[in-house]
Amino acid sequence: MIWAAVLGTAVGCYLLKLAGLSVPERVLDRPAVRRVADLIPVALLAALAAVQVVADGSRLVLDARLLGLAAGLVALLMRAPFLVVVGVAALAAALVRLV
Amino acid sequence: MTGRAGSSERRGVIRDGIGVGLATGVYGVSFGAIGVTSGLSVAQTCALSLLAFTGASQFALVGVLGSGGAPLAGTASALLLGSRNALYGLRLASTLQLSGVRRLLGAHLVIDESTAMAVSRIDPSLARAGFWSTGLAVFCCWNLATLAGALGGTAIGDPRDYGLDAAVGAAYLALLWPRLADRRAQLTAVLGVLVALAVVPLSTPGVPVLVAGSVALALGVRAPAGSTEPRSGP
Numbered sequence: 001m002i003w004a005a006v007l008g009t010a011v012g013c014y015l016l017k018l019a020g021l022s023v024p025e026r027v028l029d030r031p032a033v034r035r036v037a038d039l040i041p042v043a044l045l046a047a048l049a050a051v052q053v054v055a056d057g058s059r060l061v062l063d064a065r066l067l068g069l070a071a072g073l074v075a076l077l078m079r080a081p082f083l084v085v086v087g088v089a090a091l092a093a094a095l096v097r098l099v
Numbered sequence: 100m101t102g103r104a105g106s107s108e109r110r111g112v113i114r115d116g117i118g119v120g121l122a123t124g125v126y127g128v129s130f131g132a133i134g135v136t137s138g139l140s141v142a143q144t145c146a147l148s149l150l151a152f153t154g155a156s157q158f159a160l161v162g163v164l165g166s167g168g169a170p171l172a173g174t175a176s177a178l179l180l181g182s183r184n185a186l187y188g189l190r191l192a193s194t195l196q197l198s199g200v201r202r203l204l205g206a207h208l209v210i211d212e213s214t215a216m217a218v219s220r221i222d223p224s225l226a227r228a229g230f231w232s233t234g235l236a237v238f239c240c241w242n243l244a245t246l247a248g249a250l251g252g253t254a255i256g257d258p259r260d261y262g263l264d265a266a267v268g269a270a271y272l273a274l275l276w277p278r279l280a281d282r283r284a285q286l287t288a289v290l291g292v293l294v295a296l297a298v299v300p301l302s303t304p305g306v307p308v309l310v311a312g313s314v315a316l317a318l319g320v321r322a323p324a325g326s327t328e329p330r331s332g333p
Contacts (some may be wrong), residue, residue, distance in 0.1 A: 005170030007275040009160050012174065013181040017153075018206040022196060036319030037190045037254050039287045040312055041218045042323030046181065046288035047295035047311030048211065052268035055299045055307070056163020068265025072272055083118045083274050089269030099171035 068093030112216075112225050116232030120211050122266055123154075124240020130157055131248020137165030139248040148245035152238060153210050156181040159303065176303065187214040194218070194226045208234025210268050215274040283318060290314045 027033060053065040072089035080088070127148060134144030139161060147157045156177035163173035188209045194217060197205045213234035220226040279285050291314045295307040302310075 001170050002139060002143055004162060005164065005174045006139070006147055007173045008329040009156060009177040009181075010147065012178045013151045013153050013156055013184065014207060016178065016181045016185045017209040018190055019266070020185035020190075020209065021192050021195070021202055021206050023189055023192060025281070032320050033321070034321075036210050036316055037186075039315035039319045040186050040190055041215065041282065042275065042278050042284050042287045043291035043310055043311050043313075043315040044186075044211075044272050045215060045278070046198065046291035047308045049271035049275060050292040050295050051299065051307050052271060053265060054296060058300050060296060060299055065265040066266060067267045068262055071271060072269030073264070075237070075269075076273060076276050082115050082270075086118065086122060086265070086266045086270050089261035090266035092267030094260065095262075097260065097262070 064093040064096035067096050108222075108225060109228050112220065113232040116213075116216055116229055116234075119216060119233050119270060120236025120238075120240045122263060122270060123212055123237050124244045126154065126263070126267075127241040127244025129247035130154065130161075130241075131245040131250070133158070133165070133248075134161045134202055134245070135249050135251075137161040137232070139164065141246075144249040145242070145246055148242050151177070151181075152207060152241070153181050153184055153243070155211075155308075164236045180306070180309060183312060184209050186312060187211075190214065191217055191230065192225055195230060202242045204235075205230075208238060210234065210237065212237050212270075215271070219274050283323065287314055287318050290318070 049069070053069045054060050054062065068089040071092035072085045075085040075088045116203075121195035130148065131144055134157075135141060135148065144161075147160065153310075160177040161178050162177060164170065186225040188206065189210060191214060195205060208230070213230050216233040217226045220229050226259055275288060279288060291311040294314055295311040296309040298310045
């Protein structure tokens, strides 16, 4: 029964991915669809970042993660490259937890 | 369409992709460990990472099974979360231009990280380099880490001790950053954050991000004020 759930999840998740890639191009050429498709990553990335650093299961928690993100934001404002931003955030959060 | 990006830019994109793969893959250890403690076998846990390969959905399934939920309910919540990958595919299709076997293979790599690393590039060849390098790097790291975690390898400790949870959040922010050029995008980001956080206490992990996607739908369907956008097609 667990195998059925595992394989059902695997097949379903793959078909969802494939469905998105297989939508005909003319559908995407409509301005409204293109605007929505451009804004989807903005909304999802913003939400992913927020949930990643503030959510703990179903609770909202302010902890070292938020300080790490703030350090990453400072690095971004200083035009640091991607891996530096990520590294600074990790270092800041790890240091805060050590204290 | 080959694009005009220089090879050094391309190497930079690939290096960033591998970096994201390593950072994300570490979480595979926790997935592997949670999988076996939720009652799945090592083979079932690894099969999920290999075949479903979308983190939030995998965590949702083992979370439901581990808390005694019905397997069907676990699959349903996993698919609800997996539906955002269809939106990602929609966004990626025109950039990747995949057909045949490459589309079948590429589809498996359509996940949060590979999409983010592709759509943050304006040059199509760099976008494709970002997609494939990140997708393959995450795939390798995620699966090796799942196996390690499932075999009882919680010995490396908690990824949080290394600040990796904050690092993943910063990675999402860094990817978002260049996309905040206009007011509509800024508004979308702010509302996305507020909606997601408002939904967190009301739902299970993964759902808030999905709900935040509706902000893009709500703001995107309206034409920009004063736009002289040409109508496309009949």
